[in-house]
Amino acid sequence: xxxxxxxxxxxxxxxxxxxxxxxxxxxxxxxxxxxxxxxxxxxxxxxxxxxxxxxxxxxxxxxxxxxxxxxxxxxxxxxxxxxxxxxxxxxxxxxxxxxxxxxxxxxxxxxxxxxxxxxxxxxxxxxxxxxxxxxxxxxxxxxxxxxxxxxxxxxxxxxxxxxxxxxxxxxxxxxxxxxxxxxxxxxxxxxxxxxxxxxxxxxxxxxxxxxxxxxxxxxxxxxxxxxxxxxxxxxxxxxxxxxxx
Ligand code: PGA
Numbered sequence: 001x002x003x004x005x006x007x008x009x010x011x012x013x014x015x016x017x018x019x020x021x022x023x024x025x026x027x028x029x030x031x032x033x034x035x036x037x038x039x040x041x042x043x044x045x046x047x048x049x050x051x052x053x054x055x056x057x058x059x060x061x062x063x064x065x066x067x068x069x070x071x072x073x074x075x076x077x078x079x080x081x082x083x084x085x086x087x088x089x090x091x092x093x094x095x096x097x098x099x100x101x102x103x104x105x106x107x108x109x110x111x112x113x114x115x116x117x118x119x120x121x122x123x124x125x126x127x128x129x130x131x132x133x134x135x136x137x138x139x140x141x142x143x144x145x146x147x148x149x150x151x152x153x154x155x156x157x158x159x160x161x162x163x164x165x166x167x168x169x170x171x172x173x174x175x176x177x178x179x180x181x182x183x184x185x186x187x188x189x190x191x192x193x194x195x196x197x198x199x200x201x202x203x204x205x206x207x208x209x210x211x212x213x214x215x216x217x218x219x220x221x222x223x224x225x226x227x228x229x230x231x232x233x234x235x236x237x238x239x240x241x242x243x244x245x
Contacts, residue, residue: 003033004156004199004222005239006119007229008059008087013039018050023232024239025052032243033222036085036119037229041073048082057085057119060093063106065113075107075114086111087224089121089145091162101144108145112153119156119201119224120145122183126163134161138179142186149191156199157183158224164204166226173217176202180219208237215245 021037028035029052038057039047048056062072078086088111089104099107108118122141124134138159147155159179164170171179180200187195202214203224214220222242228234 001197001199001221003242003245004036004201005031005033005235005242006036006057006085006087006156006158006201006222006224007038007235008090008203008224008226009037009039009230010059010092010226011040012230013043015043015046017230018043018047020230020232020235021047021054022050022052024235025050025054027232027236028239029053031239033239035239038085038087041078041081044078044083045081055084056082057087057116058083059087059090061086061088061107061111061114061116063103063110065110075111075116079114079116083116085117085119085156087119087121087158089141091121091123091160091165094121095162101141104145105147108155109147112147112155117154117156118147119158121158121160121203121224123160123162123165123204129161129163134175134179135182138182139186142183142190146190149193152193154194154197156201157187158201158203159183160203160224166205168205170205170210170214173213176214176220177217180217184219206238208234208241211238211241212245215242 036055058078061075088107111118124137199221
């Protein structure tokens with residue numbers, strides 16, 4: 001399986017900032033991992049022009065192909081702009097836009113139907129972790145957010161503990177290991193044909209300074225990176241750590 005360094009720009013960036021994509025594309029022409037940048041949808045097409053061997057993803061899509069959904073974007077439209085991936089179920093969407101596991105699952109299916117690979121995010125809140133419910137929450141999110149097993153179209157899972165996103169707090173390596181092992185074994189049960197080929201990304205305060213130790217965890221196949229993906233000089237060391245892992 002090819003490992004993945006994915007950057008989630010969230011609602012950041014500008015035309016000028018696309019130069020960072022150009023710089024990454026030049027610096028990582030023959031990367032030993034897949035590099036995916038997910039800028040705001042408004043920049044997907046322009047970003048594609050700058051991306052060379054890098055892939056471009058989006059941060060969300062609607063679950064329907066078309067219709068009266070003002071302000072929304074379908075997976076098919078993102079594919080037409082040159083996206084290959086789309087993040088679905090990011091905790092900022094789950095919390096800020098009331099997205100349930102069922103919504104996330106419908107979006108993941110819509111992405112697959114449009115030929116995109118969904119990066120399906122899961123993760124517990126701090127309260128859930130403190131209550132000892134992290135494993136239960138993760139199992140439930142996996143059960144209810146992933147597309148059916150009968151479909152052998154690939155997808156990516158990103159474990160992003162909500163409390164680690166943008167906070168500088170990172171779980172202990174044993175905690176990451178425990179959840180990634182849980183995800184792998186759940187996938188083997190629910191999606192036996194895809195389980196060992198499904199990249200499991202870790203996300204939440206990944207930086208150049210902690211990337212190598214996070215990538216040393218056995219079932220971590222890459223990262224979904226927010227803040228540290230905005231500048232080429234910050235994202236490059238993470239890509240290099242992944243290539244060396
Ligand atoms: P962060 O965000 O790397 O800034 O913590 C990760 C994410 O939200 O995907």
